[in-house]
Amino acid sequence: MASPITPTITIVVARAINGVIGRDNQLPWHIPGDLKRFKSLTMGSAMIMGRKTFDSLPGLLPGRRHIVMTRDIDWKVDGVEVAHDVGSALALAGETPVSVIGGAAIFALFEPLADRIELTEVLAEVEGDVTMPDLRSSERWREVAHEDNQAAGETPAWRTITLVRR
Secondary structure (H helix, E strand, O other): OOOOOOOOEEEEEEEEOOOEEEEOOEOOOOOHHHHHHHHHHHOOOEEEEEHHHHHHOOOOOOOOEEEEEOOOOOOOOOOOEEEOOHHHHHHHHOOOOEEEEEOHHHHHHHOOOOOEEEEEEEOOOOOOOEEOOOHHHOOOEEEEEEEEEOOEOOEOOEEEEEEEEO
């Protein structure tokens, strides 16, 4: 009997060099090039996120499924699939590639299951109230690509990094 097909799971995260990933339920920076990269990476995928991350979005993002993990059994939004744990979120995704987009608790739940991490490293110390450890220090991950992007005007310098599971 064939085993069920599991989707590719990619963590898509932007993180400042001091570990900050959020402030007041928003990204604490605006990097247009990273937003374009995020769109490219997540297009056609099932995006899994926590409710606060969903609330931080400008609305439903076209071309992607929205799966929100929440403890609130009564929470509903048109166009959003709701899950209450990792297993049910993955069951909803089915064979569709998965993009895990935050927040910190959701990243922690999916990191042991992920195949790849697409990291945007903001090359600045940023104030914030949500942090995430640097997963590159883990023996589970190996860097396979990176690209540096220079600061421009109000946009800080940033680096894109692709990590794959060892």
